[in-house]
Amino acid sequence: MSSAAPAPATGRVAQMRQAYRITKTSDPNIGLILLFWFLLVGGLLAAVNLLIFDRSTLGIILAAVFGVLSGTLAALIVFGRRAERAAYAQVEGQPGAAASALQMLRRGWDVKPVVAFTKSQDIVHRVVGRPGVILVGEGNAHRVKSLLASEKRKHARFVGEDVPVIEVVVGRDEGQTPLPKLTRKLQRMKKAISPAEQTTVINKLKALDAQRPAAPMPRGPVPTSAKAARKMMRG
Structure with a gap:
């Protein structure tokens, strides 16, 4: 020993x-x-x-x-x-980089990388926490907004009107969130649902995920676990 x-x-x-x-x-x-x-x-x-x-x-x-x-x-x-x-x-700037940052979130957050994906490497990740459902998009600014809007409608139908569905676009342009500030932005969001409601939302969204095929994984640093994310962020 x-x-x-x-x-x-x-x-x-x-x-x-x-x-x-x-x-x-x-x-x-x-x-x-x-x-x-x-x-x-x-x-x-x-x-x-x-x-x-x-x-x-x-x-x-x-x-x-x-x-x-x-x-x-x-x-x-x-x-x-x-x-x-x-x-x-x-x-930063690689497809799936936001997923690596999101996996660094600690307990209390449910992260699902790549809930939606296009052939043009526009990606939407999902985070469920006390602020509600947060959809994080990365890719071309115009295309990812359309993809986020579509995903917001789908998620809103499943979680109900009382649960906020928030859109965040990762990037350096005006109105976007730089990758290094992504997790901090989520952690500072106002709490809107209780832990029990958060669990209910996660279970509801499993039904949404089951209704559609798994999104193809993009070419980029999309980790499958928090451990892989931390290893990748260390290089």
């Missing part, structure tokens, strides 16, 4: 190295940026620690340790945010 313990740590180190390499391709100054935050936060908090406590040998050692730990934490936080941004940049 003890001999297998180091394996997960090795895996995490390898993931960090891979994430760093990917981030550096789109953020060449990542090393200097992390060093800056390490020195700034670590040095500042170490100095504050020395001002508050005594400047004995023990006090200096404790201040140094506290500074190193604080600086490392700050660097890791900055790195995490920039690595996430780099991961989104890697897949």
Whole structure:
């Protein structure tokens, strides 16, 4: 049992190295940026620690340790945010990229990628959460709006008038939601249904899905699980 313990740590180190390499391709100054935050936060908090406590040998050692730990934490936080941004940049614009982002949603959300799809690579994904039913479209701005409108009518018939059916278009144009901000936008939506109603809606939509053939999978980064999505977003 003890001999297998180091394996997960090795895996995490390898993931960090891979994430760093990917981030550096789109953020060449990542090393200097992390060093800056390490020195700034670590040095500042170490100095504050020395001002508050005594400047004995023990006090200096404790201040140094506290500074190193604080600086490392700050660097890791900055790195995490920039690595996430780099991961989104890697897949943004590819068919199915929105599905990868949606799979990052945690508990309380039911995500079904590719509920509708055209030969022109216009895709609609579905998310059911406390805000209601959210249809997420990606592809050509004009075509995907028509596809979303059609899917909204179909879903509204099954879930009823009391459940909101919300349309979101992923993109960089006016009125669209950039891929890196997609999950945050959904999480900030106003809650409109209870958890019990959410379960009922999910069951109703299973009947809708059963009435039509499965949409063909587009060529692109469409993951089949949250685990696959996170692996793909890490590169």
